[in-house]
Amino acid sequence: MLEARIIAPRGSLYYAAEATPYDLAMIRQHLRECPRGRDGDVTLELTVDDGPARAIIAAWVGTITKAGYQVRVVPPQSGASAA
Numbered sequence: 001m002l003e004a005r006i007i008a009p010r011g012s013l014y015y016a017a018e019a020t021p022y023d024l025a026m027i028r029q030h031l032r033e034c035p036r037g038r039d040g041d042v043t044l045e046l047t048v049d050d051g052p053a054r055a056i057i058a059a060w061v062g063t064i065t066k067a068g069y070q071v072r073v074v075p076p077q078s079g080a081s082a083a
Contacts, residue, residue: 002057003047008034019053024060031069043070050076 002019004027005012013030017023027044034042044064048057061071 001049002053005045006030006034007043007045008036009041010035019048019051019057021056024057028064031064031067036068043072045072045074047074047076 002015002017002023004015006015006027015023015027015030017026031042031044036042046057046061048054061073065071
């Protein structure tokens with residue numbers, strides 16, 4: 001499971017889904033659509049459950065940071081479950 005929060009000067013977006021290539025592409029599309037004045041205006045917060053998708057997400061985070069977005073990875077809360 002992947003939870004993402006895009007925080008931008010004009011608001012935020014919360015996205016929760018399985019960590020599939022489609023979902024990563026959708027998050028990236030939402031990031032691109034956020035108006036930015038300078039690097040660092042838009043932050044992506046990610047919470048990722050343990051699983052095989054973590055390696056794919058780690059590589060994907062590298063491309064997002066190279067594009068000028070701040071990325072913060074938040075550890076999942078113990079005992080929390082997706083509803």
